Amino acid sequence: MRSWCVRVPRDRGESVRKKLLELGLLDHALKIRSEDGSVLIPILAPGTGELAEEFGSELRLEDFEERKVQERDYRKAVKVPSELANLLPSSYDVVGDVAVIRLPPELLPFKSEIGNAMMATFPRLRTVALDRGVRGTLRIRDLEIIAGENDTSTTQVEYGLRFKVDLSRMYFNPRLGSERMRIASLVRKGEVIIDMFAGVGPFSFMIAKYAQPERVYAIDLNKDAIDSLKANMIMNHIHKVVPMLGDAREIIKSLPPADRIIMNLPHSAHEFFEDALSRLKPGGTLHMYFVAGKLGAADFVETLKREARETSVGVTVTRCEELKTYSPTTSVFSLDLLLAHGV
Ligand SMILES: C[S@@+](CC[C@H](N)C(=O)[O-])C[C@H]1O[C@@H](n2cnc3c(N)ncnc32)[C@H](O)[C@@H]1O
Known part of the structure; x- marks a missing residue:
């Protein structure tokens, strides 16, 4: 399989591997290999972005063999x-050193044994x-400690970024890294971006680290999330x-028009659709996440297009994919939508 890698002389291989491991950038699914006195990691x-600055000409695309990972099974x-x-x-899910598990009602009497x-x-x-379950406007997870320390603060490393989060006070989903x-x-280069529901900032930070935006405005209603985001900015x-x-909805009115807007509030992003469109530059992109029945995404997309026409703008959906299962009958979808240059 083809992948980005760092190619270094063999005597630097172990120290670079350790550094990449610390940064959370090592791809454990692929086998490290040697070639002509060099190691390809x-x-x-x-x-x-920053990786190119750090490793410069040592970065390249190469082919790798996949590793067969032996998963340990708590069951x-x-x-x-x-x-x-x-x-x-x-x-x-595992966020940093905290595992988060859902259990069916029949297993609740055994929750401590499971933990x-x-x-x-x-x-x-x-x-x-x-x-x-995740509840309320701030999308905070209701957690009960079933084993270990009574503390839900932890640090998650994602693509070389460190996020300090308290899972009982702010939203964080470790499954969205590749998205x-x-x-x-x-x-x-030079894009203005609005992350409307930023949480502790994982979308904003990934863009700031791996692309070259002019500015990323990261909005959230949860003071704890914004406080963590600020601390995480310093740390990263x-x-x-x-x-x-x-x-x-209020803050976006005061921001400059954006090239790209991210709306990661799957249950109600739709309610903010018009607000987002009003701040998107012609030719700009909207990334919206929404929950729909497994077969309901097409209807949702048609509704968005109709609503856009009603506000006299044209939109084109360039991509709509199922991102993850939300319940036995519904999924979270990821939608990319382009605002027309003029109608
Ligand atoms: C599903 S979380 C996504 C957080 C982040 N984008 C991520 O990927 O981890 C949605 C976030 O939207 C925030 N939120 C909800 N309503 C909001 C509003 N009207 N304005 C700004 N943020 C809001 C919540 O506090 C929560 O942090």
């Missing part, structure tokens, strides 16, 4: 009645929390992001 990010360590064993979830089994299987975990990188890779040496606390 596959990385997760494209060879642009082998849990003692639950045998008739419930098949209900144990095979997947869960302890996860801690025993993955010694780097400090806390296991039961996910009781955030996809958006960053579309950004052209990010300068082009402007944190803004408040309601995106």
Whole structure:
């Protein structure tokens, strides 16, 4: 498989591998290989932005063999009645050293056993929390600690960026890293970007680090999220992001027209569609995330197009893909939409 990599002389291989590991940039799914006295180390990010500054001519695209990863399975360590064993979830999220797991009602009496089994299987975990759902306007996860320390603050490393988050006070989803990188890779030099629902800033930071925007306005209604975003800016040496606390609908009116607007509020981004269109430059791009039935995305897109026509603007949908399953019947979709130059 083709991937970006860092090519260094063999005697620097181990120190560069360790550095990439620390930065969260090492691609564990691909095998490191040697060639003519050099080591080729596959990385997760494209060879642009700060990476290009750091590794310069050592960055290149090469072919790699995929690694067969042997996953450890906490389910082998849990003692639950045998008739419930098949209900144990095979997947869960890990943010930094905190694991977050959802359980069906039948398994709730065994939540401590499950949490302890996860801690025993993955010694780097400090806390296991039961996910009781994301709630309210601020999209905060209702968490109950079921094993380990009573603390949901942690630091997640994503594509070389460090995010300090408290999962009980602000939203963070560790599954969107490659989507955030996809958006960053579309950004052209000098773009003005508005991240309407920025949280602790993962979309904004990825763009600031891996593209060359003029400015990224990062808005959020949650003061805790914006405080973390500001602290994370210092920790990551990010300068082009402007944190803004408040309601995106109001704040966006005071911002300059944008080349690109990101709307990651899947349950209600639609309600802010007109506000976003009014701040998008002709030819600009809107990235919207929305929840719809597995077959309902096409209707949603038609509704957006009609609403745009009603406000006398033309839009073209350039991409609409299912991003992740949200419930047995619904999914989160990722939509890229282009505002016409004139109608
Ligand atoms: C689903 S989270 C996404 C956060 C971030 N983009 C990410 O990927 O982690 C949605 C965010 O929108 C914020 N929010 C909700 N309503 C808002 C509003 N009217 N104006 C600004 N932010 C809002 C919430 O506080 C939350 O942080």
